[in-house]
Structures are given as C-alpha cells and as structure tokens.
Amino acid sequence: MSRLTPSEIEPKWQRAWDEHGCFAARHDPTKPKYYVLEMFPYPSGRIHIGHVRNYTMGDVIARFKRATGHAVLHPMGWDAFGMPAENAAMASGGHPKDWTYQNIADMRGQMKPLGFSIDWSREFATCDPEYYAQQQRLFIDFLEAGLIYRKAAVVNWDPVDRTVLANEQVIDGKGWRSGAAVERRELVQWFFRISDFSEELLEAIDGLSKWPEKVRLMQANWIGKSRGIEIPFHRVDGGDPIVCYSTRPDTMRGATFLAISAEHPVSRALAETDPDLAAFIEETRKMDTTEAAMEKAEKKGRDTGLKVRHPIDPTRELPVWVGNFVLMEYGTGAVFGCPAHDQRDLDFARRYGLDVVSAFRMPGDASEIDDVALVPPKTEIVSYVDHFTGITEVSSEAGIDATIDWFEERNLGTGQVKYRLRDWGLSRQRYWGCPIPVVHCPTCGVVPEKRENLPVELPYDEGNKPIDFSIPGNPLDRHPTWRDVPCPKCGGPAKRETDTMDTFVDSSWYYARFTAPHAETPTDLAEADYWMNVDQYIGGVEHAILHLLYSRFFARAMHLTGHLPARCIEPFEALFTQGMVTHAIFQTCDSSGRPVFHTPSEVEEREGGVVVAATGDPVEVIPSAKMSKSKRNTVDPTDIVNRFGADTARWFVMSDSPPERDVEWTDAGAEATYKHLGRVYRLAAEADFSATGDAAEDDALARAQARCITDVTAGIEGFAFNTSIAKLYAFTNTLSKSRASGPARREALKTMALLMSPFTPHLAEELWETLGGAGLAAEAAWPVADPALLVEESVTLPVQVNGKRRGEITVSKDASKDAIEALVLDDPAVRRALDGGTPKKLIVVPGRIVNVVV
RNA sequence: GCCCGAGUGGCGAAAUGGUAGACGCAGGGGAUUCAAAAUCCCCCGGUAGCAAUACCGUGUCGGUUCGAGUCCGACCUCGGGCACCA
Numbered sequence: 001m002s003r004l005t006p007s008e009i010e011p012k013w014q015r016a017w018d019e020h021g022c023f024a025a026r027h028d029p030t031k032p033k034y035y036v037l038e039m040f041p042y043p044s045g046r047i048h049i050g051h052v053r054n055y056t057m058g059d060v061i062a063r064f065k066r067a068t069g070h071a072v073l074h075p076m077g078w079d080a081f082g083m084p085a086e087n088a089a090m091a092s093g094g095h096p097k098d099w100t101y102q103n104i105a106d107m108r109g110q111m112k113p114l115g116f117s118i119d120w121s122r123e124f125a126t127c128d129p130e131y132y133a134q135q136q137r138l139f140i141d142f143l144e145a146g147l148i149y150r151k152a153a154v155v156n157w158d159p160v161d162r163t164v165l166a167n168e169q170v171i172d173g174k175g176w177r178s179g180a181a182v183e184r185r186e187l188v189q190w191f192f193r194i195s196d197f198s199e200e201l202l203e204a205i206d207g208l209s210k211w212p213e214k215v216r217l218m219q220a221n222w223i224g225k226s227r228g229i230e231i232p233f234h235r236v237d238g239g240d241p242i243v244c245y246s247t248r249p250d251t252m253r254g255a256t257f258l259a260i261s262a263e264h265p266v267s268r269a270l271a272e273t274d275p276d277l278a279a280f281i282e283e284t285r286k287m288d289t290t291e292a293a294m295e296k297a298e299k300k301g302r303d304t305g306l307k308v309r310h311p312i313d314p315t316r317e318l319p320v321w322v323g324n325f326v327l328m329e330y331g332t333g334a335v336f337g338c339p340a341h342d343q344r345d346l347d348f349a350r351r352y353g354l355d356v357v358s359a360f361r362m363p364g365d366a367s368e369i370d371d372v373a374l375v376p377p378k379t380e381i382v383s384y385v386d387h388f389t390g391i392t393e394v395s396s397e398a399g400i401d402a403t404i405d406w407f408e409e410r411n412l413g414t415g416q417v418k419y420r421l422r423d424w425g426l427s428r429q430r431y432w433g434c435p436i437p438v439v440h441c442p443t444c445g446v447v448p449e450k451r452e453n454l455p456v457e458l459p460y461d462e463g464n465k466p467i468d469f470s471i472p473g474n475p476l477d478r479h480p481t482w483r484d485v486p487c488p489k490c491g492g493p494a495k496r497e498t499d500t501m502d503t504f505v506d507s508s509w510y511y512a513r514f515t516a517p518h519a520e521t522p523t524d525l526a527e528a529d530y531w532m533n534v535d536q537y538i539g540g541v542e543h544a545i546l547h548l549l550y551s552r553f554f555a556r557a558m559h560l561t562g563h564l565p566a567r568c569i570e571p572f573e574a575l576f577t578q579g580m581v582t583h584a585i586f587q588t589c590d591s592s593g594r595p596v597f598h599t600p601s602e603v604e605e606r607e608g609g610v611v612v613a614a615t616g617d618p619v620e621v622i623p624s625a626k627m628s629k630s631k632r633n634t635v636d637p638t639d640i641v642n643r644f645g646a647d648t649a650r651w652f653v654m655s656d657s658p659p660e661r662d663v664e665w666t667d668a669g670a671e672a673t674y675k676h677l678g679r680v681y682r683l684a685a686e687a688d689f690s691a692t693g694d695a696a697e698d699d700a701l702a703r704a705q706a707r708c709i710t711d712v713t714a715g716i717e718g719f720a721f722n723t724s725i726a727k728l729y730a731f732t733n734t735l736s737k738s739r740a741s742g743p744a745r746r747e748a749l750k751t752m753a754l755l756m757s758p759f760t761p762h763l764a765e766e767l768w769e770t771l772g773g774a775g776l777a778a779e780a781a782w783p784v785a786d787p788a789l790l791v792e793e794s795v796t797l798p799v800q801v802n803g804k805r806r807g808e809i810t811v812s813k814d815a816s817k818d819a820i821e822a823l824v825l826d827d828p829a830v831r832r833a834l835d836g837g838t839p840k841k842l843i844v845v846p847g848r849i850v851n852v853v854v
Numbered sequence: 855g856c857c858c859g860a861g862u863g864g865c866g867a868a869a870u871g872g873u874a875g876a877c878g879c880a881g882g883g884g885a886u887u888c889a890a891a892a893u894c895c896c897c898c899g900g901u902a903g904c905a906a907u908a909c910c911g912u913g914u915c916g917g918u919u920c921g922a923g924u925c926c927g928a929c930c931u932c933g934g935g936c937a938c939c940a
Contacts (some may be wrong), residue, residue, distance in 0.1 A: 046899090127895095155904095182867090213858080213859095214859070214935085216932085217857070217858060217935090218857090218858080218935060218936080221856090221857065221858095221935085221936060221937095222936080224937095224939070226940090228940075243940080245939095245940065246940055247939085247940060248940070275917050280892090282923070299938070323938085324938085324940095325938040326938080326940080327938075327939070327940090329939090330939050330940075331939075331940060332940095334940095335940045336940085337940095338940095342940080343855080344938065344940090345940090357895090361856095418939085420894075420937095420939055541934085544935085545935090545936095655866095655868060655877090655878070656866050656867075656879085657867075658867085661860090661866095662867095663866080664866070666865095666866090666879075668879060668880075669866085669878080669879065672878070672879065675892095675893095676878090678892095679893090680894090720868095721864090722867075722868085722877085722878095723867095723868070723876090723877085725877080725878085726867090726868070726876065726877035726878075727876090727877080728877095729876095729878065730876075730877060731879050733877090736894095795872055797873090797874090798872080798873040799873095800872080800873085800920085800921070801917095802920080803920065803921040803922095804921095804922085805873050808873075840920090841920060842920090843872095843921080845872065848872050849872040849873075849921085850872095851872080851920050851921060853920050853921095
C-alpha cells in the first residue's frame with residue numbers, strides 16, 4: 001500500500017516553490033492585485049497553534065487569489081520591540097536585541113515548515129534600524145505638521161526600580177518587581193493628536209462595510225461621542241464660575257451638589273490653605289487608576305465649603321465637593337450631582353448626608369427614594385414634568401435635546417459635543433523601543449534630529465561595557481555618549497530625548513511598509529498606490545480597538561504628510577477576527593488542595609474516565625480552555641508537524657469550526673485528518689487510470705466534481721473554510737465509491753488536488769505530479785465548474801401536507817406546475833391525508849418544495 | 855449598569871423562510887487477519903414498533919407565515935466587550 005510521508009514530500013515541495021519564486025509579490029499592472037495580511041506576531045520565542053490557524057487562513061486566501069489570477073502580496077514580519085525583551089534581559093542578563101533576533105530566527109524556523117505562501121523577501125522586524133529610521137522620519141514629519149505635541153501627564157512611577165510602570169505591571173498598587181508602593185508622577189510626554197480626528201474616525205466607521213459589526217461598534221463606543229451641555233455654576237462668593245459638563249441636563253432640577261476633580265484648578269487652589277483637603281487630594285492621586293481598581297474603590301469626597309447657585313433656581317445654594325470619582329481628563333473636570341436619578345450620586349449623597357431632589361415625576365417620588373435611584377430610561381417615554389422648561393410627556397432623549405435648547409436660549413449654558421477618545425501618549429521611558437528623534441537644547445528648545453542623521457540608533461553597549469539591565473532606571477538616561485549630543489540647530493551642548501515610542505506606533509504603519517520594505521522613504525508612493533489597501537486583514541479580536549484605531553489614525557496622518565495616497569486613509573478594506581484554538585485542561589489536586597495541571601501525554605483514558613497514567617489518580621477534564629503555559633494545555637505546532645506534517649495541522653485547524661469561533665484542538669481530530677489525507681493520497685496513487693467505466697458513472701462523477709468546485713469556492717470566498725472542507729470530504733467519499741472510468745477519475749482527482757491546494761498545498765503538489773498535471777499546483781489556475789453540469793435533469797421535491805413532510809416526488813427539471821400538481825395529488829400519502837376531499841390550497845415552489853394544505 | 859454575540863445529537867457542527875442534523879469526531883456492528891495494526895463496508899437525535907410507519911425534537915413562551923433553526927416580541931442561560939465617561 002502506498003503511504004503518504006509528509007516528512008519527505010513537504011520539504012521537497014517547499015524547495016520547489018522557492019526555486020520557482022512562486023510567492024514573490026510582483027507589481028504587475030496587468031493583473032488585479034490582492035493584499036492579504038495577518039497581524040504580525042510578537043517574537044515571544046515559539047509559535048503556537050493559534051498562529052498556525054491565523055496564518056493558514058491568510059494562506060488559504062492568498063493561494064486562492066493567486067490561482068484566480070491576482071498579483072498577491074502576502075508578507076510576514078515581526079512586532080519586535082516591547083517589554084518582554086527587557087524583562088528577559090533583566091532576568092537572564094542577555095541583551096534585548098540578541099534575545100529578540102534569536103526568537104525571530106526560532107519562530108521563522110518553525111513557520112517555514114508549515115508551507116505558507118509568504119513573500120519572505122519582504123520580511124522585516126520593527127526593531128530593524130532600517131524600519132525604525134523611517135518611523136523616526138514619520139515622527140518628524142508628523143511633528144512639523146502639528147500632529148504631535150508635548151504635555152504633562154501622570155504615570156505610574158516605581159521609586160525603587162526608578163522606572164515607569166505599565167498598568168499591567170502595577171499589582172495591588174505595587175510595582176510587580178520591586179513590590180514598592182507605586183507613586184503617581186507627572187512627566188512631560190509626547191502625544192499624537194488623535195482626538196482631533198474623533199469625528200472623522202467615527203464617521204468613517206460607516207464605510208467599513210467589510211468589517212465585523214462587533215468591531216465597528218467597539219470602535220464607535222471607544223470614540224464615545226456624546227451630546228451634552230456645559231453649564232456655568234456661579235459661586236456665592238463671587239469667584240469664577242465652575243463649569244460643569246452633563247449629558248443629562250434633563251435631570252438638572254435634581255442637582256443638589258457639585259463634584260469637582262482633585263486635579264481641578266479650584267481644588268488645587270483651595271488645597272494650598274486647607275491641609276485636610278490637600279491630604280485628601282494626595283490620597284486621591286495615589287489611587288490605582290486601572291479600571292478594575294477604580295471600580296472597587298469607595299466613592300469619597302471632601303466638602304470644600306464653597307457654595308454655588310443653582311442656575312435655574314438661584315435661591316438654592318449647592319455645596320461644592322471634591323470627589324475621587326471625577327476625572328479631570330473628561331469634560332470639564334466638574335459635574336453636578338443628581339442623587340434622585342443617578343445611583344452613584346445617590347450613594348455619595350447618602351454617605352455625606354446631601355439632599356435628594358426629584359427632577360421630574362416618574363413612578364415614585366424623591367420622598368420614596370431610599371437606596372435605589374430612579375433612573376429615567378433614555379428612549380422610553382416617561383411621565384415627565386420639568387418644572388422649569390414645561391416640557392411634558394416626552395422621552396428623556398427628546399427631553400435632553402429640548403433642555404439644551406432651553407438653556408441656550410437663555411444663555412445659561414452651551415450645547416457641547418464631546419468625545420471619550422483621548423490623545424494617544426506615545427512616550428515610553430524604556431530602552432527597547434524606537435528612539436524619539438529629538439534633541440533638547442537649552443537655547444533652541446526641542447529640536448528634531450536632522451533627517452540625514454536618521455536613524456537615531458539604539459546603542460548596543462553602555463560606552464565600553466555591555467548594558468546592565470539590572471541597574472534601576474532607563475539605560476539611555478545614563479548612557480555616557482549617546483545622550484549628550486550637540487544641538488542639530490545651534491551646535492551647542494544638548495541632550496537627546498531618552499524616551500522611546502510606544503510599540504503601537506510600530507504596528508500602526510507596518511502594513512504600508514510591506515509594499516516597499518526597503519524604500520529610502522517610509523513608503524514608495526508608486527508601490528503603495530498599487531498594493532494598498534490591505535484587501536483582507538486577519539487577526540485576533542483583542543486588537544479590535546487600539547491597534548486598529550491607531551492604524552486608522554496613522555494612515556490619515558501619513559496621507560496628510562504625503563506618505564500615502566488619499567484613498568488609503570482606511571487601510572484595511574476587509575477585516576476578519578478569528579477565534580482561538582483551545583485545548584482541554586487536565587487537572588488534579590495536590591494534598592493541600594492546590595490544582596496541579598497535566599500535559600496530555602501524562603494522562604490516559606481508562607474505564608471510568610481519564611486518569612494520570614503514572615499514578616492512576618482521577619483527572620478532572622476541563623474542555624475548551626484557552627491555551628496557556630501555566631495550565632500545561634498548549635500544543636506545539638512543531639510537534640504536530642513532526643508527527644503528522646504541516647498539511648494535517650493546516651487542514652485540522654481549518655476544518656472543524658467556523659473560523660470566527662473557537663476551535664478545540666484534539667489529538668483524535670488531528671489523527672483523523674492525517675488518516676483522511678492518506679486516503680486521498682492512495683486514491684490517486686493506486687488508481688487504475690486505464691480502467692473503463694460506463695458513461696452514466698462518468699457523468700455522475702463530472703457533476704459531483706462541478707458541484708464540488710462551486711461549493712468549495714463559495715466556502716473560501718465566504719470565510720466558511722469548514723464548509724469547504726466538508727465538501728471536500730464528501731467529494732472524496734463520492735470518488736472512492738464511483739465506478740467511473742480511468743480518465744474521468746483522473747480529471748476528478750486533478751480537480752480535487754487543486755481545490756485542496758490552499759489547505760494542503762504539499763499533498764496537492766504530490767497529487768498533481770502523480771496525476772500528470774502541468775507545472776506546479778501552486779501556479780495552476782483555479783478550476784472552473786462547467787455550468788451545464790450544474791443543472792440537474794431531474795429534481796426530487798419533498799411533499800408536505802400542512803407543512804409536514806409526507807413524501808417526495810421526482811420530476812424533470814422543467815416539469816410544469818400542472819404536471820407537478822397532478823403527481824402530488826396522486827401521491828399515496830397525500831391521498832390518505834385528503835381522504836377523498838380536495839386540498840384547500842396547493843403551494844408549488846419550483847425546484848424546492850410542494851405543500852398541500854387540507 | 856450599558857453594548858454586542860451565541861444557544862441545534864454524546865461532541866465539533868451544517869442548513870438563500872422550503873426534506874433539521876450535511877461533513878467530521880466519538881460509539882456500535884461486520885469484513886480482512888493466526889492475531890493485531892492499517893484498511894474497507896454498514897448503523898448511529900428521542901420514544902413506540904418485527905416492520906412499514908407514527909409521534910416528539912434546533913434554550914423557554916408567544917406571534918407572523920401554506921411553511922420558522924432562520925423573521926418579530928418577551929424571557930432564560932452562557933460568552934465577549936466597555937465604563938467612576940457625568
């Protein structure tokens with residue numbers, strides 16, 4: 001029996017593709033282009049099975065588009081800057097650069113055996129000086145175009161490690177390494193003016209018709225447009241009014257206090273003479289600002305002693321409080337509290353004994369409000385009597401608009417549209433990132449580096465010795481020669497900016513760089529014009545907000561600075577977010593009840609359940625869990641390739657679940673795939689192509705083949721790879737049962753080889769060669785179904801009686817309605833149901849169904 | 855709290871408003887074999903029945919329709935996202 005040996009054929013065909021340059025992206029104006037891109041990986045060290053799924057999806061598309069006559073760009077690169085490299089350097093003493101490039105080499109070595117049709121000549125890492133030189137040029141262009149500015153912003157400061165911490169490095173208010181209490185420190189940092197684009201980025205979401213609705217919503221919510229009103233509250237002491245922002249001005253009458261941020265100028269001014277308030281503000285500033293911590297934090301406040309007049313009822317004086325829940329960054333840093341209609345305000349009012357006043361009539365009244373606020377629904381009509389505006393019986397939403405108008409007419413406030421989106425802080429006080437190419441000069445101020453001096457390259461050593469990452473602080477800050485440089489403008493002594501860029505900057509334009517990875521400018525406009533936009537972008541939903549929003553902003557900024565054509569401001573034409581690959585967790589407990597995790601190879605199935613092979617202890621099996629090293633349920637793609645070959649791994653990750661859903665990796669499934677591919681191989685290797693057969697069998701096979709072409713193609717085009725694969729299984733079954741002649745069989749197998757080639761490219765080549773196909777399957781044209789073969793001569797129609805299936809009839813494809821009706825009425829099941837009578841109604845849907853209503 | 859999804863056999867799932875469960879896994883039976891592996895064939899939602907067949911069945915309850923897994927309304931459960939955002 002012939003056997004499929006992936007370990008032999010897979011390297012063989014990969015070499016053949018290389019030698020033919022099959023996957024080089026060639027700028028060919030005579031062809032339609034297609035740019036397929038998977039989100040590039042972070043070089044953590046090993047690829048995981050989720051990468052395999054991600055890149056296989058892209059590869060299926062890439063190979064399919066190539067076969068349908070497109071010039072395809074399918075590149076790969078590395079998102080290579082970031083904290084893990086520095087952490088590794090701190091932990092084991094190496095250099096982030098060496099660690100990163102070693103990981104890239106390892107992961108490339110793992111990816112190549114998977115046979116992805118990638119143009120490796122375009123590969124780059126974002127930590128290549130050639131790449132970040134161009135990123136620095138973009139920075140300078142953006143800076144000169146006014147898209148970047150500096151301002152003070154608060155960071156998490158670890159006083160022991162003398163470093164800024166990312167939110168994820170702050171654990172319970174303490175630095176993750178030092179354990180020291182984290183301080184809040186204000187630093188002057190660089191920002192992109194992304195919030196200037198809020199409205200545009202929001203409006204353009206409508207045009208992203210090939211993006212998942214879910215992602216579009218998440219982006220819209222993140223931008224967070226709100227319509228509200230700014231209302232000055234006049235101080236009783238005659239000081240400057242305190243301006244509040246509110247999106248619920250309809251609840252204005254119920255305002256009983258003002259809450260201002262601890263950072264509000266009024267708070268700061270009062271704190272100078274009020275030590276108690278100053279202490280409270282200090283306490284608030286130390287608060288953990290991560291969302292989770294803020295949620296748990298108690299709502300606290302301090303009475304400032306100030307009073308303001310209610311804007312509509314000046315006889316009412318409202319106390320002004322400093323609240324730890326009011327953010328200076330949003331709105332005006334001051335809000336009015338309406339305890340009757342807002343739960344948070346009610347909690348606050350109850351805690352500090354503030355008044356509760358109802359703004360309008362709803363079921364219930366202020367006197368009945370206990371601990372639950374009466375929150376008026378926004379869209380439903382409420383019984384609504386505003387005591388000032390006289391607006392009655394409208395929904396809150398309409399009431400809000402009417403109230404804003406009412407206030408504006410009387411000059412009491414101004415309608416304001418606000419966005420939740422804040423400017424993007426790009427400064428990072430770290431070594432392993434793209435240096436920000438500016439110099440701080442005592443006479444000239446902030447001076448951009450001269451373009452001809454780019455890149456500002458990261459120093460590999462610290463003077464004459466290796467960089468010691470175990471010393472607290474950013475090595476760039478203490479570097480003897482790198483930091484101190486002459487001013488590019490006046491030539492006087494100056495200091496280089498030692499902050500580096502957020503790694504999101506690196507990934508915000510790499511897609512454009514792939515179109516001309518070695519250009520001496522960030523992009524080559526001719527190449528960008530040909531290849532952009534990305535026709536299909538594929539990646540995890542975890543990047544649905546930040547990465548995609550930043551990229552959309554960057555594309556606009558690159559257009560404004562002349563690096564991208566105008567039509568590229570939305571760089572991703574279609575987006576697909578794929579599900580995870582999951583795997584069962586095998587768990588037992590140790591003597592003290594702590595969970596112990598086992599790898600699949602440590603457990604086995606016995607009668608009565610799964611047990612630890614060595615001890616026989618029963619194992620709890622948790623199905624479909626996210627893969628993680630600590631749970632020991634990861635699957636190493638290299639192991640799978642070694643055991644079964646790349647084709648099996650590729651086929652399996654595409655076969656079981658729809659691509660947007662999670663798929664569970666099972667060994668049984670992988671083994672079954674391997675067996676199936678062997679079966680297909682034998683069908684071709686052991687076929688007798690000189691055999692004769694009867695014409696009817698040949699015709700039936702040709703029809704099945706045409707059907708299969710249509711169905712597999714539709715599956716690929718519709719991102720339903722699992723259904724394409726199901727159709728290929730079905731066609732295999734048809735083929736192995738068929739008694740068609742040798743030549744018909746050969747045709748069917750050749751078609752199947754090509755239809756399988758996006759999924760199992762190596763096996764496809766092997767089949768293609770065995771079957772005498774010309775050239776390489778990777779370069780062959782996609783099969784086209786003969787339309788004549790798709791038309792069936794006769795059709796089987798199900799016959800329903802009152803909507804329940806009772807039988808079926810077979811008629812020729814162009815049977816008349818009358819003929820069908822006659823046949824139906826003669827059907828025994830129908831006759832039984834009619835019991836001699838006539839049907840009330842007879843519905844014939846040609847080619848579909850017949851329904852008899854009695 | 856708000857915003858999105860999703861609920862179909864033992865499991866992963868399929869199904870332009872038109873035969874629910876294609877295809878795969880697991881399971882059962884058989885062939886081949888001294889035996890096994892590999893391979894091949896058959897069965898496989900539930901209940902009743904020797905069978906033909908009948909009834910039930912896509913989270914729950916209603917509605918629209920000749921006909922609903924699919925459309926509409928309410929609810930339940932699970933998953934994801936977001937939020938002291940005023």
